[in-house]
Amino acid sequence: MSRLDSFIRRMTAQRDILNHVCVEVAKTEGPVIELGLGNGRTFNHLRERLPGRRIVAFDRKLAAHASSIPDADNLVLGEIRETASTFVGIEAALVHADIGTGYEDRDAVTLTWLPDLSARLLRPGGIAVSGLPLEHPQLQQLPPPPSVPADRYFIYRRV
Template identity: 65%
Template sequence: MLLRLWERYHDAKDKTDTMSRLDSFIRRLTAQRDILNGIADEVKTLDGPVLELGLGNGRTFDHLRELFSDRRIVAFDRAANAYGPSMPEAGNLVLGEIKDTARDFIGIGASLAHADIGTGYEEKDAVTLTWLPEIMVGVLAPRGIAVSGLSLDHLDLEPLPLPAGVKAGRYFIYRRR
């Protein structure tokens, strides 16, 4: 009975597209995890490091380490705020404004670049989108995968289908052409 009520509640939430910030956060992180898990096997067939644009508290970085334990994973953020065990080693942590520091990695040939740096404020995200697509293309190897919480509009990025259960517009996957 409770399960059916819970399912009905979530079905209704999906239909109205309104939800609490907590529900939205959970669905965004679930989409992120499902996408990263879904592309892991393909990324493992590609050469190159993994880049995490937006370390935050290190949750996604920690998940990337689980998925790609044999890869160099470079994380970028303004400041080091990750939970202790989720902090990258000094040589793989790049601090400063991502739009500036990530430019130094253009041409690195990353197999995967993940960016979860959206703010939820259209005006701020619009500024980020003036530089993020170009950086993602620049750091990726040909056929490398870009995963982003923001929609990336660039001729060299081919949109890929989302895994089942991930709502369109919640998260985005691309392949560099």
């Protein structure tokens, strides 16, 4: 599969899963945490799907399109592992993490801290969505919607 086709599959899976979980997230109290603002596409999408919901976005540096930048109170720049750790206990309704690199060695390092951080940011019953698998005893994997191939993008509930 070409890298372009792989990217399109990942973006389609991300959109379909976020649309799927936003129905439940809309009924759950708590902010949304966006780990990896990037270009801001997902932030923009979540802002449309969850109007009025606080969305706190984290990234190493600002690279988002001007139309997709959170206000200063909800944008946290720096090493995500460190900056997001200061938000543990926020009781998020949703944590979305799209910080995989596609390099197995780099993603293996991220997976040493991302599952635990995601679980600690969520409220019980909250949802985590990630491009990387989040194996953690407090995160129960949920099936993706039918349009998303298994192991393309992941959904979890905090137990």
